[in-house]
Amino acid sequence: MLEEHELHYKKIDACVNNCCLFSKENDVLDVCPKFHSSRWKPSRTIGRPRKEFLLRF
Numbered sequence: 001m002l003e004e005h006e007l008h009y010k011k012i013d014a015c016v017n018n019c020c021l022f023s024k025e026n027d028v029l030d031v032c033p034k035f036h037s038s039r040w041k042p043s044r045t046i047g048r049p050r051k052e053f054l055l056r057f
Ligand SMILES: [Zn+2]
Pocket: 015, 016, 017, 018, 019, 020, 032, 033, 034, 035
């Protein structure tokens, strides 16, 4: 039930420099198209990489 509720907003990665969003065509990118900074934070835990920022819509 909780998972179903969480699907009601969409998560979009935002650039660490706040210059762009990794949405639509940028969603395939791993680095910022402007600053070439990494989209991902170095992961402290084993497994999936952590995203820099998440915006909720
Ligand atoms: Zn950027």
